[in-house]
Amino acid sequence: xxxxxxxxxxxxxxxxxxxxxxxxxxxxxxxxxxxxxxxxxxxxxxxxxxxxxxxxxxxxxxxxxxxxxxxxxxxxxxxxxxxxxxxxxxxxxxxxxxxxxxxxxxxxxxxxxxxxxxxxxxxxxxxxxxxxxxxxxxxxxxxxxxxxxxxxxxxxxxxxxxxxxxxxxxxxxxxxxxxxxxxxxxxxxxxxxxxxxxxxxxxxxxxxxxxxxxxxxxxxxxxxxxxxxxxxxxxxxxxxxxxxxx
Amino acid sequence: xxxxxxxxxxxxxxxxxxxxxxxxxxxxxxxxxxxxxxxxxxxxxxxxxxxxxxxxxxxxxxxxxxxxxxxxxxxxxxxxxxxxxxxxxxxxxxxxxxxxxxxxxxxxxxxxxxxxxxxxxxxxxxxxxxxxxxxxxxxxxxxxxxxxxxxxxxxxxxxxxxxxxxxxxxxxxxxxxxxxxxxxxxxxxxxxxxxxxxxxxxxxxxxxxxxxxxxxxxxxx
Numbered sequence: 001x002x003x004x005x006x007x008x009x010x011x012x013x014x015x016x017x018x019x020x021x022x023x024x025x026x027x028x029x030x031x032x033x034x035x036x037x038x039x040x041x042x043x044x045x046x047x048x049x050x051x052x053x054x055x056x057x058x059x060x061x062x063x064x065x066x067x068x069x070x071x072x073x074x075x076x077x078x079x080x081x082x083x084x085x086x087x088x089x090x091x092x093x094x095x096x097x098x099x100x101x102x103x104x105x106x107x108x109x110x111x112x113x114x115x116x117x118x119x120x121x122x123x124x125x126x127x128x129x130x131x132x133x134x135x136x137x138x139x140x141x142x143x144x145x146x147x148x149x150x151x152x153x154x155x156x157x158x159x160x161x162x163x164x165x166x167x168x169x170x171x172x173x174x175x176x177x178x179x180x181x182x183x184x185x186x187x188x189x190x191x192x193x194x195x196x197x198x199x200x201x202x203x204x205x206x207x208x209x210x211x212x213x214x215x216x217x218x219x220x221x222x223x224x225x226x227x228x229x230x231x232x233x234x235x236x237x238x239x240x241x242x243x244x245x246x
Numbered sequence: 247x248x249x250x251x252x253x254x255x256x257x258x259x260x261x262x263x264x265x266x267x268x269x270x271x272x273x274x275x276x277x278x279x280x281x282x283x284x285x286x287x288x289x290x291x292x293x294x295x296x297x298x299x300x301x302x303x304x305x306x307x308x309x310x311x312x313x314x315x316x317x318x319x320x321x322x323x324x325x326x327x328x329x330x331x332x333x334x335x336x337x338x339x340x341x342x343x344x345x346x347x348x349x350x351x352x353x354x355x356x357x358x359x360x361x362x363x364x365x366x367x368x369x370x371x372x373x374x375x376x377x378x379x380x381x382x383x384x385x386x387x388x389x390x391x392x393x394x395x396x397x398x399x400x401x402x403x404x405x406x407x408x409x410x411x412x413x414x415x416x417x418x419x420x421x422x423x424x425x426x427x428x429x430x431x432x433x434x435x436x437x438x439x440x441x442x443x444x445x446x447x448x449x450x451x452x453x454x455x456x457x458x459x460x461x462x463x464x465x466x467x
Contacts, residue, residue, distance in 0.1 A: 120372065
């Protein structure tokens with residue numbers, strides 16, 4: 001078979017991520033839509049000075065003796081881990097995370113220490129800027145942010161009697177996403193709200209890498225229900241084919 | 247000190263704005279509690295920014311908790327017949343495209359023109375903007391639920407917001423722990439007062455001048 005996007009391991013999947021890369025990461029809150037194994041492999045791989053683009057970068061691992069911020073799925077890690085290891089120099093996000101005594105997201109700690117730059121984007125604008133990168137849209141006018149601090153330094157235009165802000169695509173080098181099932185063409189389906197940003201990010205970066213629970217034979221996924229067409233996916237790394245925690 | 251409504255009662259009052267067939271998005275905090283007060287004779291569909299329409303209430307047991315079904319506040323929800331899933335770009339198309347009939351958000355400050363500030367207390371600070379800004383710009387009808395004053399007694403309903411705006415001129419109705427106020431082109435109109443609260447007492451805790459509705463009534467709770 002000539003087309004096979006399945007790689008042998010999570011380590012192989014992230015091997016070419018370079019220092020300074022811009023990385024899109026799927027996931028939302030504690031939903032099981034975060035590519036935990038790809039993130040752990042990236043920690044092992046060691047690329048630094050990364051820009052992490054995600055709705056919430058994440059809470060990382062709780063410090064010894066403290067409890068987790070909230071209940072998470074088994075074998076879970078989020079982008080907070082990459083912030084804890086010092087591999088991220090900039091985070092672009094809509095929800096930096098809670099900050100309260102005894103429970104501070106690593107993002108806030110690194111920010112206060114002057115080791116991290118944080119850029120906030122309204123959630124819908126974040127999604128649309130990623131979608132624009134995938135869709136080849138050069139720029140777009142959007143009402144969100146007009147008349148607020150988010151229009152500062154941006155071109156504005158009144159359209160249909162309403163103020164709009166000009167926003168540009170958010171281009172990235174790698175998209176790390178999580179799906180439920182894949183075939184060797186890279187077609188993907190998801191589960192529930194674990195879908196979230198993942199299908200938006202698929203195809204929005206130069207290289208899209210999907211971590212999936214299950215690989216199925218070609219033809220098993222119903223063409224009517226495939227959410228992400230394989231054209232947007234470059235690599236598929238399968239959970240059961242890899243050593244746990246690799 | 248006169249008694250003010252507690253959070254549950256404010257949520258109950260907010261739930262009275264649910265109309266049969268509405269698509270509703272509820273923000274963090276008190277608005278989320280309004281989901282517990284859907285009248286039995288009304289069908290309301292809840293929208294979650296993270297890609298779900300028509301989810302059911304919070305699970306009552308740990309067995310029902312599913313990491314593939316959480317709402318926009320990151321808490322578990324339950325499945326319901328008719329529920330569907332979609333991605334974030336679609337979800338915010340629904341919001342910006344004005345397909346959400348009603349959104350209820352929490353707030354830090356509201357101005358007399360209906361400007362909302364609800365995500366940061368100072369310019370330059372990192373805040374959790376989340377989906378609030380898109381909702382404030384895009385919801386067809388926006389209700390803000392907040393306590394009438396800060397913990398130190400300062401008014402939250404102001405001539406002009408001092409915190410960074412979520413969106414200008416977006417709020418339609420304000421529900422507080424002592425009043426219900428409508429934002430109109432002619433200014434703020436006091437529609438309802440909490441039990442035992444007089445108009446003058448509410449006005450004293452509100453910076454802009456309130457107009458009093460001809461049919462001003464006591465909140466029905």
